[in-house]
Amino acid sequence: MTDATIQYTLRQGVGHIVLNRPAKRNALSLAMRTALWDAVDRADQDDAVRAVLLSGAGEHFCVGGDIGEMRPGALDAEAGRDRIAPVTKGARRLLETTKPVVVAVDGCAYGAGCSLALAADFVVATERASFCMSFLRLGLVPDACGLFTLPRVVGWLRAKDMLYSTRAIGGAEALEYGMVNELAVPGDLEARAREIALAMASLPRTAFGLVKTALLHSMSADVGAMADAEMAAQAIAYSTAYHEAAVQRLRAGAPPLYAWPAKGGG
Known part of the structure; x- marks a missing residue:
């Protein structure tokens, strides 16, 4: 499957999903979100897929939601819940799939992009990667199951630090926090992430x-x-x-x- 903003390929048992909007640092538009969750569903339901690899095209993983499509003051509470419900459902599918999920992070992993990385079973990142729970900057709360995963991954106080300060942490600090399993140089990132996904595809x-x-x-x-x-x-x-x-x-x-x-x- 190939979409303008989401690419999906299956090779050697690895379903590879690529966020493909590099000019916008892979910001998640509404159409892109729909295509992403469709790709996650496809990988989850296909018996030929033994592991899932998620990465971003270009120099960034995902900067979060597309601010150009945000509508301050235009949504009441019910409409706002309806708008975010597919994000929650899709993130839960990624988090709960019984297949290994490997995420490769370079550059920005902000907002929902950070939450997507937190849903992985194994994260490979570069030192120049930047993880940020930036939601409070926009007067929003974390989504994509970030409130569930973040404190479980980094601990209670570090989760509060990341959420309340909205500061970005680099790849080395993310490794220390337990958000990243392994660091790779940018030129080797995707190859290393794929190597790990291929290995995990052979798990029982x-x-x-x-x-x-x-x-x-x-x-x-x-x-x-x-x-x-x-x-x-x-x-x-x-x-x-x-x-x-x-x-x-x-x-x-x-x-x-x-x-x-x-x-x-x-």
């Missing part, structure tokens, strides 16, 4: 989905609920063909089915 589909779903609920569940979830999930995982093949390979001294790609090809 059932077991990974069970782990990701359990982790999503772990912050709001007590130990008893999580222990029960573990036991139920393990019972399912024990029965999978992947587990059987992995054990057989281990016993035979064969290379494992899954291996993480070392940084720098090492």
Whole structure:
């Protein structure tokens, strides 16, 4: 699928979604938002997609919503909720998909762009990346599930700092905060992110989905609920063909089915 502002390709089990509006720093217009969520739905529902990669065209990931389409004072509360509802639904789909989601961030990840990165399972960024929860600058509250993900990713006080100060943090600080898993130089960013997505595409589909779903609920569940979830999930995982093949390979001294790609090809 190719859209003027969203590109979608499927190669080697990786569904690659590209925010493709570089002249506007990939600002999310209303039409672009719709195309983005359509691409997320397509990747989520396609069995041929084993991992999702999200990146931005040009030198920026996403500067957030398109201010040219914002309508101060033109929406009552009901209309405002209707306008933001698709964003929440789409972000939840990205957050809750049982497939691995890898995000590559260069340049700006502001507002909703920052929230999109927070919804990932693995984030690769450059040192020149800039993450900013800029909503209060515009008299708005975080969206795209940012109020759920941010404190869980960076912690309570750091979340307050980012939200209240609206300051931007660079790639190195985002790595320290836990918003970024790994830094890459700009020229290698997309290749490294794709390498990780390809590796994650070979993860055991059932077991990974069970782990990701359990982790999503772990912050709001007590130990008893999580222990029960573990036991139920393990019972399912024990029965999978992947587990059987992995054990057989281990016993035979064969290379494992899954291996993480070392940084720098090492």
